Amino acid sequence: MHSGNGPHEEMDRRAIECFDRALADVGVADPVLRGVLHEYFAWATTSSMASYPESADKVPSDLRIPRWSWEGLQR
Structure with a gap:
């Protein structure tokens, strides 16, 4: 859904701010839960959802959703 819309750093920043306000x-x-939720949302917004700004056709059909835990991204 986010692919092919070009880079949108300002929108990403605003989305993260809105998410943090929604938590409040x-x-x-x-604070620990808020921190983990913030880190996940910020990571997802600025990395995985921003990975294919040029075209949705470039998103691999077998792309997997990464796992996240209290310690962050699980590799």
């Missing part, structure tokens, strides 16, 4: 709005107070 729903009352996620635990």
Whole structure:
């Protein structure tokens, strides 16, 4: 869905800010949980969802969703 729309760093930054505000709005107070959720969303927004800005046709058909845990990206 995000592929083929060109680079959009400002939109990514704003999306991350909105996500952080939404965490506060729903009352996620635990700083560790908020930190992990922020890191995941920021990573997903600026890496995996931004990986194919030129064309959706370049997205591999066998692309897998990476695993994330409390320690971050699992390789």
